[in-house]
Amino acid sequence: MVFPQSSDFTIQDVKFESQGITLAGSILMPKKTLAAVVIVHGSDPVKREMEFAKRLAKEGIAVLTYDKRGVGESEGVYVGPTVGTNNIDTTNLNLLSQDANSAVKTFQSQLKNKKLPIGLVGFSQAGWIMPIAASNNPQINFMVLFSCPTITTLEQLRFQFYTNGNNNFWENHTDSDAREHTKNDPDKYQFTATDPKTSLNTLSIPGLWLFGEKDIQIPVKLCIEQLNTLKAQGKPFEYTLFPKLGHNTVSDNDTTPFDISVQWIKQHVFNSKKTKASK
Template structure:
């Protein structure tokens, strides 16, 4: 992804999540739903993302385009938190990131049970009902991305697959529309035939769409 973005004229700093790959620190988890997405870990990862932004800025020439954050899945919670911590972040690009709280997402994910044909046998109404009423398997304070997003005024694009069984896309896009109605510069693009994976390995279309959005935004900023 980083190499592809670079070929499109977009400078990138990418790194392994703490405790993974070549990054130091301790990886939280690995069990989904434990301390992997509790508020302490998400805030820690948001601070990492903020510091990565500062590091990239330190390596760029004096004249450069706007700095943004791009991420997948869990980034739906991390990037908004990081953007509230670092005012140098001017835009967000989030692939398959939920706009529901961490506990709501877990209820949905446990309901779908990784069944790739889930949406062939279940309805949006059934999924929402389950998310409202299912007891939580883990006890920690939920992180709701709408809290951070309601405080931000930078543009953001969310990219979703219509057959996602990890992030509840119907609710997420509904919440985005509510934020847009409040005047927030957020938008989304839905690819109906894709699932949670909206990266290169699934289809080049979402990534190409994201690059076009970034270049359009950067061009507008340059004109100003």
């Protein structure tokens, strides 16, 4: 069924298979489409991100957003601390990356314009999932990453235990404190770490990271340092730092990160068309 939600776009419910289960989502299709994106979830048990998807669709970006595995109408088992399981285990991150790639494949089959650039947009934990997905899928043209780590899963946990949910953390800690702790603190859990740089090193597609400097989930300055190293090696990666924001860089209160991401996607589409035209 296709539901006209506004004069700008339509919404169509969709179901697709991934690793033996059925995932459920929605496709938002603008009248005039510039690019297409699949939304990749953070760590929480999240249903499809309809409000965020509508914001993108109003900008001419087609979106496939789906209920995370084990959540909403999607089959499978949700993995995460709230149910006593490890959602940043390598096996789970790989599984979620396969879900994202199944969504990309489904989306491409639905798009009338097969040459439309298709990318991934994600939040937080998606910083580990999206590079794995993109490294296994040459159809992915770009990535936009809101508050996403570029450090290993174990390093992120060390930092998160250190800040301990304290919103005033940065008022009485320095970046060097956080860096020292993140690099050297003994691990509370023993499992194989996932390092996103392993996948990022294989990619040549553009990526945009949006960080809030007051983030207490990921050590932003350390993540930026890792990105700068990759940039120095010629990777087409960019980032923007918002001094007043924390981990939530997609809130309605401050639309600047969202606006920058949309402009970046549009610029990427323009540049890729220009490159193809010159060949």
